[in-house]
Every structure is written in structure tokens, then in C-alpha cells.
Amino acid sequence: MSRPITAPRRGLALLALACALGLPLSAPAADRISGNAFATRSEVYAPHAIAATSHPLTTQIALDVMKAGGSAVDAAIAANAALGLMEPTGNGIGGDLFAIVWDPKTQKLYGYNGSGRSPKSLTLAEFQKRGLKDIPPHGPLPVTVPGTVDGWFALHERFGRKPMAENLAPAIRYARDGHPVHEVIAYYWNASVPRLSKWPGFKEQFTIDGRAPRTGEMWKNPNLADTLEQIAKGGRDAFYKGEIAHTIDAYFKANDGFLSYDDLAAHRGEWVEPVSTNYRGYDVWELPPNGQGIAALQILNLLEPYNLKSYGFGSVEHLHLFTEAKKLAFADRARWYADPAFSKSPVAKLISKDYAAQRRKLISMDKALREVQPATPKELDEGDTIYMTVADADGMMVSLIQSNYRGMGSGMAPPGLGFIFQDRGEQFVLKQGHPNSFAPGKRPFHTIIPAFVTKDGKPWLSFGVMGGAMQPQGHAQIVINLIDFGMNLQEAGDAPRLQHDGSTEPAGQATVMSDGGELDLETGFSYETVRELMRRGHSVRFAHGPYGGYQAIMVNPHGGYVGASESRKDGQAAGY
Structure with a gap:
């Protein structure tokens, strides 16, 4: 999801209650109701296996799969398939998928890039002919090939133990029998319906008499059940080369679209090597571009020499330094992050300590940067979403993120298939020569970026924070909360977050930051800190909602695992 919608009223109600009771709100990592120095809820401990997802029912599905002998990858696939049904506001088989897997047999990490490509018949000239300066957020033009189903089968081929038909069975059953819609999901669903109902197939398949399902109301999707059954029987080719693909081809031909059967048939995701930086003795791992994961590594490199622990969580120094590091990393993100098959990204240099030292000279302790230029080629010479994580009894850990991009995606829902296509193509730039300029294929x-942390070559943490440009900012904040501020796994996610907005973007018209952007602060930071940030030149806003969604699993040094789930969403961490 690119720009999350305003948060549900629940968060405001909790804030009002705390204020009415006279409870402190500025204590670091304080519980938002009691003010005590513990998280909103406890960490979850489990001796054998654990799952943390954004929906309680999908967490239970993952545990059931592992109890029946499935691997963490089997469990992740089963949970992800169900999330496409239960949380269509964030993901589904019309979107893309990325994953990092720790394999206990080989004692190494494996990365998978399951992003799809633009239609081969669509060109930059076509957008220019239509007089467009940006790719629209909805409709047929931003649609790219969905990579999720291919990603499931690639992960399963290497790490799965249970038949794919068994992994997809829970989602199929819930799609036919129904499930109650959860609160946060119902909120976002309701917000999406007015925007997307004009697109063919959406209203018929994703509303109840033209409206979104309400909290607690039962939701069924028999069309998606049929689609998943075809995939369970026919494998990934049932989606990319079978009847489903022909239906998709006909649908886009009839609705001013360009995605074709040939685009689907040609799709393949790819295994990629994760990249890392060491932060205070911990190796933090991300996937290389075309994703934005290395921005988190750049932020951490820039901040490492500063004694954040001595400044304290929520101090003006902590928030100021983090914001400035983010600005520097995002300037490079706008210039250098793109599909490496079309534009080479100097990843090794961007995440090096020497480069961070060079860029760190631009940071002032007393004044906020208003403009930031990316590194030049000489200096570098040598993208709603769900996040989930699963760990099994054998030590396999999966960090997986999956998305339709903006809200419920493009709104394009082919008849009888029960899913919506992503609008990820909106992230292209309609400008010749830009690294992220639109091109066919x-x-x-x-x-969307999954993350992982190892310590001395062993798995330590599988985690992610969904939410558009918030994601690398969220990744870095979680790492800092755990390592610098000594928070436990749940506290690290519950602690108030910041989000800087307004950096130069790698998408759309790629406008350049010239005013320092805006700093969004979640409730929980002191007014003294806010005032001092403003004195240093930061434009501070109090925004409700754009702070992402966190799930995490940590290896328990005493055996088993520790889990945590986002308190701002519907999710659950649970194990056995």
C-alpha cells in the first residue's frame, strides 16, 4: 500500500481514554492505555513453531499446516493464500511476492523476487499519446503481471513438504464457507469501494449489494475458491497458461487493457542473493533492487556511529538524526533503485560503510536538510500490503511480503476469478532516460520488502513492516529499537513511530524535495521533543495511520521462538 488511509477510530478512542484518565503518553515504548513500561501486549513464546500474520485465522492456518508436518514455507503459502481471501485490502493472487528464507539444512538465506513485468504491448509512447504525465492509480494501465502464484510454486519446489493442494485447501474452504471480516480490514475495504466500483468486475465480486462487508459480517468468495482449485490441480501453469490466463487476456482486451496471455505465459520470478550490512554486530539482510530494501541498510549505516542509546528513545537527537539519514538514503532511492535488467544499481557501493561516512558529512545536528541530491555516478563508481513470518520446528524461517499495491489494487477484477489485479505499474516514471522509466517487459x-537479521551467522530475527515508503523507515526503526534501545520484540513494534514524507520519489513525475518534507510523528513523543524538532527546521505533523504493519519472529536463545504482531492491526502471533 503506497499511502495508508487515516487510521480507524479505535486508535483515537484509545488516545481519548488515556487522556481522560490522565495517563502518560510520552514514556518510551509505554503501553498506550496504562502508561506502564511494557508493550500493549506480551511477546508470544513457543517451543516448536510460530506464525505471525496480519489476521488471526491465517495465523491458525499456518500453525495447522506445520502441526500436520508441513514446513514453514508450506505454512507461509497456506496463510498467504488465505490472506488473499480474508484481507483483499492488502494482497491477493493479482499481486507480487517477495521472500527471504532461512534454510537450516544449508545454514544460509535464500531470497526470492516474485515481481511481475509490464505488458510487452504497452509503450511509453502510448502514455504520451494519451496525454498522461503519471500512470493512473487504477484501471487497466497500471496493471503488471502478478507474480504471487509463481512465487508460491518456486518456494514450494525448493522448501515445501506438503502437496500444494493441501496448502491451498484452507483458503478454498474459507472462500466457500465464509469467514467474519475483521475490524481494520472492514475499515479499509469500505474506503476502497467508492474508488474502485466503476471498474468492471469489482462491484460484482467484492461488495455486498454495492457496499463493503461490515465488521463481523460473513464474507464468501466462491469465484476465488474455483480459481484456487484450478491452481491446486493444475499447478502454476493453470494460472499463467491455462483457462485462467485466457480469461484474463479476454478481459483486458475488452477493457482497454494491455496485459495479455503471452505476458502471463512468459512470466518467471527469480532467486536472488540477499544483501546485508552489519549494524553493531548484527547482520541486517534485505533484497536488492528493484525493491527498496537497501534503503534500510543505508539508514542504519549512516546512524551507526551515533550513540543513539545515550540520546534515548524519542529524544530530539534520535528523531532528528533518523530523519536526516532517511532523507539521504531516499535521495539515492529515487535515483538508483530500479529493475537491474534495465538500469544497473551500484548496490555494493550504496550499502558500504565508506559511502555512508562520505554522505554522513551532510548531516548537521542543529539544522534539518531541506534539499538532498543523490550520489553522482562518479561517487558510486567501483513500492496495500501484508507482511507475515513463519518459523517451524526444524529451524526454517520465512519472511514474506505480498501486495496488490495501492489499497485493493487497480480495481480490475476479471469475471469469475475472484481476485483483483495489482496497480504496481503506477510506480513507473513517464520520463525518457529515468532509471525507472516505463518500458515494455x-x-x-x-x-514491498521482507527483512531478516542474523547474528554470528545464525538466524536471529525474521521481520517486516508493510506500508509503502514507510517500509525501510520501519525496518530501521525496529532494528534500532531492539539493538540500541533494548526493547523486547513486541515493544519494538508498539513503540511510537515516525515517518518522514516528501523525499524525492522514484515514481510518478519524480518531483524533487526542496522544502525538507514533512515529519509525521505518532502519539507518544513529548511536546518538548516536537518543539525542538521544529526549531531545527523540521515541519512536524501528527498523522494517524501511515506507520505500517509489523510482524516478527525471533529465535529464543533458550529454545524455540518469540513472536510479535502489530497492535495497530487485526493480526496475531501464535505458536505451539
């Missing part, structure tokens, strides 16, 4: 800049 090209992968767009991607916001």
Missing part, C-alpha cells in the same frame, strides 16, 4: 520500482 520491465519490472517497476517496488516498495
Whole structure:
């Protein structure tokens, strides 16, 4: 999801209650109701296996799969398939998928880039002919090939133990029998219906008499059940080369679209090597572009020499330094992150300590940067979403993120298939010569990023924070909360977050930051800190909602795992 919608009223109600009771709100990592120095809810401990997803029912599905002998990858696939049904506001088989897997047998990490490419018949000239300066957020033009189903089968081929038909069975059953819609999902669904109902197939398949399902109301999707059954029986080719693909081809031909059967048939995701930086003795791992994961590594490199622990969580120094590091990393993100098949990204240099030292000279402790230029080629010479994580009894850990991009995606829902296509192509730039310029058969800049942390070559943490440009900012904040500020796994996610907005973007018209942008602060930071940030030149806003969604699993040094789930969403961490 690119720009999350305003948060549900629940968060405001909790804030009002705390204020009415006279409870402190500025204590670091304080519980938002009691003010005590513990998280909103406890960490979850489990001796054998654990799952943390954004929906309680999908967490239970993942546990059931592992109890029946499935691997963490089997469980992740089963949960992700169900999330496409239960949380269509964030993901589905019309979107893309990325994953990092720790394999206990080989004692190494494996990365998978499951992003799809633009239609081969669509050109930059076509957008120019239509007088467009940006790719529209909805409708047929931003649609790219969905990579999720291919990603499931690639992961399963290497790490799965259960038949794919068994992994997809829970989602099929819930799609036919129904499930109650959860609160946050119902909120976002309701917000999406007015925007997307004009697109063919959406209203018929994703509303109840033209409206979104309400909290607690039962939702069924028999069309999606039929689609998943075809995939369960026919494998990934049932989606990319079978009847489903022909239906998709006919649908886009009839609705001013360009995605074709040939585009689907040609799709393949790819295994990629994760990249890392060491932060205070911990190796933090991300996937290389076309995603934005290395921005988190750049932020951490820039901040490492500063003694954040001595400044304290929520101090003006902590928030100021983080914001300035983010600005520097995002300037490079706008210039250098793109599909490497079309534009080479100097990843090794961007995430090096020497480069961070060079760029760190631009940071002032007393004044906010208003403009930031990316590194030049000489200096570098040598993209709603769900996040989930699963760990099994054998030590396999999966960090997986999946998305339709903006809200419920493009709104394009082929008849009888029960899913919506992503609008990830909106992230292309309609400008010749830009690294992320639109081209046929090209992968767009991607916001969704899974993360992983190892310590001394052993798995330590599988985690992610969904939410557009918030994601690398969220990744870095979680790492800092755990390592610098000594928070536990749940506290690290519950602690108030900041989000800087307004950096130069790698998408759309790629406008350049000239005013320092805006700093969004979640409730929980002191007014003294806010005032001092403003004195240093930051434009501070109090925004409700754009702070992402966190799930995490940590290896328990005493055996088993520790889990945490986002308190701002409907999710659950649970194990056995």
C-alpha cells in the first residue's frame, strides 16, 4: 500500500481514554492505555513453531499446516493464500511476492523476487499519446503481471513438504464457507469501494449489494475458491497458461487493457542473493533492487556511529538524526533503485560503510536538510500490503511480503476469478532516460520488502513492516529499537513511530524535495521533543495511520521462538 488511509477510530478512542484518565503518553515504548513500561501486549513464546500474520485465522492456518508436518514455507503459502481471501485490502493472487528464507539444512538465506513485468504491448509512447504525465492509480494501465502464484510454486519446489493442494485447501474452504471480516480490514475495504466500483468486475465480486462487508459480517468468495482449485490441480501453469490466463487476456482486451496471455505465459520470478550490512554486530539482510530494501541498510549505516542509546528513545537527537539519514538514503532511492535488467544499481557501493561516512558529512545536528541530491555516478563508481513470518520446528524461517499495491489494487477484477489485479505499474516514471522509466517487459520500482537479521551467522530475527515508503523507515526503526534501545520484540513494534514524507520519489513525475518534507510523528513523543524538532527546521505533523504493519519472529536463545504482531492491526502471533 503506497499511502495508508487515516487510521480507524479505535486508535483515537484509545488516545481519548488515556487522556481522560490522565495517563502518560510520552514514556518510551509505554503501553498506550496504562502508561506502564511494557508493550500493549506480551511477546508470544513457543517451543516448536510460530506464525505471525496480519489476521488471526491465517495465523491458525499456518500453525495447522506445520502441526500436520508441513514446513514453514508450506505454512507461509497456506496463510498467504488465505490472506488473499480474508484481507483483499492488502494482497491477493493479482499481486507480487517477495521472500527471504532461512534454510537450516544449508545454514544460509535464500531470497526470492516474485515481481511481475509490464505488458510487452504497452509503450511509453502510448502514455504520451494519451496525454498522461503519471500512470493512473487504477484501471487497466497500471496493471503488471502478478507474480504471487509463481512465487508460491518456486518456494514450494525448493522448501515445501506438503502437496500444494493441501496448502491451498484452507483458503478454498474459507472462500466457500465464509469467514467474519475483521475490524481494520472492514475499515479499509469500505474506503476502497467508492474508488474502485466503476471498474468492471469489482462491484460484482467484492461488495455486498454495492457496499463493503461490515465488521463481523460473513464474507464468501466462491469465484476465488474455483480459481484456487484450478491452481491446486493444475499447478502454476493453470494460472499463467491455462483457462485462467485466457480469461484474463479476454478481459483486458475488452477493457482497454494491455496485459495479455503471452505476458502471463512468459512470466518467471527469480532467486536472488540477499544483501546485508552489519549494524553493531548484527547482520541486517534485505533484497536488492528493484525493491527498496537497501534503503534500510543505508539508514542504519549512516546512524551507526551515533550513540543513539545515550540520546534515548524519542529524544530530539534520535528523531532528528533518523530523519536526516532517511532523507539521504531516499535521495539515492529515487535515483538508483530500479529493475537491474534495465538500469544497473551500484548496490555494493550504496550499502558500504565508506559511502555512508562520505554522505554522513551532510548531516548537521542543529539544522534539518531541506534539499538532498543523490550520489553522482562518479561517487558510486567501483513500492496495500501484508507482511507475515513463519518459523517451524526444524529451524526454517520465512519472511514474506505480498501486495496488490495501492489499497485493493487497480480495481480490475476479471469475471469469475475472484481476485483483483495489482496497480504496481503506477510506480513507473513517464520520463525518457529515468532509471525507472516505463518500458515494455520491465519490472517497476517496488516498495514491498521482507527483512531478516542474523547474528554470528545464525538466524536471529525474521521481520517486516508493510506500508509503502514507510517500509525501510520501519525496518530501521525496529532494528534500532531492539539493538540500541533494548526493547523486547513486541515493544519494538508498539513503540511510537515516525515517518518522514516528501523525499524525492522514484515514481510518478519524480518531483524533487526542496522544502525538507514533512515529519509525521505518532502519539507518544513529548511536546518538548516536537518543539525542538521544529526549531531545527523540521515541519512536524501528527498523522494517524501511515506507520505500517509489523510482524516478527525471533529465535529464543533458550529454545524455540518469540513472536510479535502489530497492535495497530487485526493480526496475531501464535505458536505451539
